[in-house]
Amino acid sequence: MSSPRQSRPPAGQPPASGPAAKHPAGEPTALPSEISDTCKTVNSQLTQTVDPDERPHPEGHRPVGARSDTTASSSSADEGAPPGVHPVDESRPLGRILLFGIQHVLVMAATPISAIFLMSATLGLRAGLTVDLLSAAFVLSGVGSLIQSLGPWKFGPRLPFVMLPGGAPLILFLAIAEQHGVRIATGAVVLTAVFTFVVLPVFSRLLAYFPALVIGTMIVIVGVNLVKVGAVLVTGQPGSPRFANPTNLGLGMATIGFTIAFYLLFTGILRQLAVMLGLLAGTALAAGVGAIDGAGAVGGGLVNLPHLMPFGSPEFNLVAALPLMLYSLASMAEATGQTVINAEAVGKRIDKRTDVPKTVRADALTSLFGGFFGLPLMVTSGENIGIVRVTGVRSRFVTAAAGVVLIIIGVLAPVTRAISVIPTAVVGGTAMVVFAVITVLGIQMLGRSDLDKHTSTFICAVALALGLLPILVPGVYGAFPPNVRILLESGVAVGTFAAAVLNVLFHHVRPGVAARLTTAPTESDR
Numbered sequence: 016m017s018s019p020r021q022s023r024p025p026a027g028q029p030p031a032s033g034p035a036a037k038h039p040a041g042e043p044t045a046l047p048s049e050i051s052d053t054c055k056t057v058n059s060q061l062t063q064t065v066d067p068d069e070r071p072h073p074e075g076h077r078p079v080g081a082r083s084d085t086t087a088s089s090s091s092a093d094e095g096a097p098p099g100v101h102p103v104d105e106s107r108p109l110g111r112i113l114l115f116g117i118q119h120v121l122v123m124a125a126t127p128i129s130a131i132f133l134m135s136a137t138l139g140l141r142a143g144l145t146v147d148l149l150s151a152a153f154v155l156s157g158v159g160s161l162i163q164s165l166g167p168w169k170f171g172p173r174l175p176f177v178m179l180p181g182g183a184p185l186i187l188f189l190a191i192a193e194q195h196g197v198r199i200a201t202g203a204v205v206l207t208a209v210f211t212f213v214v215l216p217v218f219s220r221l222l223a224y225f226p227a228l229v230i231g232t233m234i235v236i237v238g239v240n241l242v243k244v245g246a247v248l249v250t251g252q253p254g255s256p257r258f259a260n261p262t263n264l265g266l267g268m269a270t271i272g273f274t275i276a277f278y279l280l281f282t283g284i285l286r287q288l289a290v291m292l293g294l295l296a297g298t299a300l301a302a303g304v305g306a307i308d309g310a311g312a313v314g315g316g317l318v319n320l321p322h323l324m325p326f327g328s329p330e331f332n333l334v335a336a337l338p339l340m341l342y343s344l345a346s347m348a349e350a351t352g353q354t355v356i357n358a359e360a361v362g363k364r365i366d367k368r369t370d371v372p373k374t375v376r377a378d379a380l381t382s383l384f385g386g387f388f389g390l391p392l393m394v395t396s397g398e399n400i401g402i403v404r405v406t407g408v409r410s411r412f413v414t415a416a417a418g419v420v421l422i423i424i425g426v427l428a429p430v431t432r433a434i435s436v437i438p439t440a441v442v443g444g445t446a447m448v449v450f451a452v453i454t455v456l457g458i459q460m461l462g463r464s465d466l467d468k469h470t471s472t473f474i475c476a477v478a479l480a481l482g483l484l485p486i487l488v489p490g491v492y493g494a495f496p497p498n499v500r501i502l503l504e505s506g507v508a509v510g511t512f513a514a515a516v517l518n519v520l521f522h523h524v525r526p527g528v529a530a531r532l533t534t535a536p537t538e539s540d541r
Contacts (some may be wrong), residue, residue, distance in 0.1 A: 018269060105410045120400055180390055227464045270294060278405075
């Protein structure tokens with residue numbers, strides 16, 4: 016008499032018992048091998064469906080150990096990160112944080128110094144007022160860096176950012192000051208900061224129209240423009256008496272060579288400090304060849320606090336402030352690109368709809384205070400993104416430490432004077448390397464923007480052509496009215512606007528129009 020077919024339990028396991036072990040005679044049952052195969056199939060499907068890097072994680076972070084191609088070069092700097100802590104939020108030993116923070120400051124200290132010196136020369140300011148403004152520039156840069164890096168409440172994206180004055184906002188500030196007076200210029204800064212808060216909710220809704228194609232194009236233009244700024248620090252302005260001075264060119268190239276040598280020969284923390292070491296070596300070489308004027312580093316007091324309203328109470332004129340307010344729209348677009356590329360550089364996932372407004376709010380808040388201290392608009396700096404990528408140190412506490420150092424520099428007059436004597440050619444040589452990294456980051460982003468499609472290639476090409484024109488051919492818009500010229504000469508603003516508009520026309524408007532033209536005959540035939 017035949018018995019029901021039963022499965023024999025594997026060796027080492029107890030036989031099955033209970034109702035599950037009993038089967039009606041003649042009823043087919045699943046064999047263990049079939050069960051195993053079924054489980055393997057289901058598990059394989061689940062594994063293929065859910066990518067470990069795509070599973071949700073706290074605060075949108077990747078799991079520890081998961082790296083994107085944008086952060087692989089930084090892995091060696093983050094091997095000691097505690098489990099569950101993203102390298103951006105990693106707190107390092109205080110000594111290292113200070114060293115890396117000082118490196119950021121040394122590379123970028125020339126920006127506030129040159130900005131204030133340009134203000135002083137253009138507006139004919141007395142020496143005491145220049146020192147007050149320089150102190151305010153360092154202090155406000157430090158405060159803004161702390162806000163961006165630490166991210167209190169809804170201000171700052173908690174990314175390694177440093178804030179500085181200078182660039183196009185400075186040129187607009189000086190143009191308003193020359194036309195209407197410096198008190199109206201400071202009032203324009205305050206009005207623009209308030210205007211930024213007002214229009215930010217509307218701008219946030221437009222962020223969907225800033226894909227990687229638009230942002231990548233903008234970052235490339237920003238990088239090229241910054242490389243030019245660094246190069247001019249080495250060569251001097253074309254047409255000036257000391258343009259392309261061999262000594263300055265030699266110092267700039269030597270500084271780049273020192274940085275390369277340190278990055279090649281050193282490992283660990285010394286390699287991460289290669290940028291700062293290259294700058295210090297270039298400064299030592301400049302001292303050796305007699306290219307440093309140390310007279311400005313001696314004399315004066317110990318403490319210098321910035322003065323509130325150094326030009327008097329701000330005066331508010333909406334018409335005069337209009338060019339700066341219009342530029343703030345381009346500045347918000349630039350802040351969008353810098354926030355995205357910063358997150359790319361450190362390997363942190365962000366939500367543009369929430370994190371970009373935090374960056375812009377911190378910009379506006381710092382500028383609001385800066386206006387009352389006689390400063391132009393304060394903006395997030397793209398320069399430090401290159402430092403983050405070169406060194407591989409992604410902790411936001413490093414730029415927070417840089418913020419503290421900037422405040423100390425602004426308060427301690429001897430430190431300010433000592434930094435101010437570093438030759439601009441040395442700073443320029445360092446800056447060229449760091450700024451070029453930003454261009455590379457933009458190219459990497461464009462590489463993920465379907466440039467193999469003709470439409471995307473066309474959009475990028477037109478935006479680059481229009482954005483790079485005023486950078487490569489200075490003065491091309493010299494015959495235009497002053498206010499129009501100021502906007503057109505901002506290659507970043509023009510390139511970003513062109514890329515955004517073309518992206519909307521080709522990827523949003525054109526498909527919709529084509530769909531309507533295709534479906535219209537079909538509907539009429541019904």
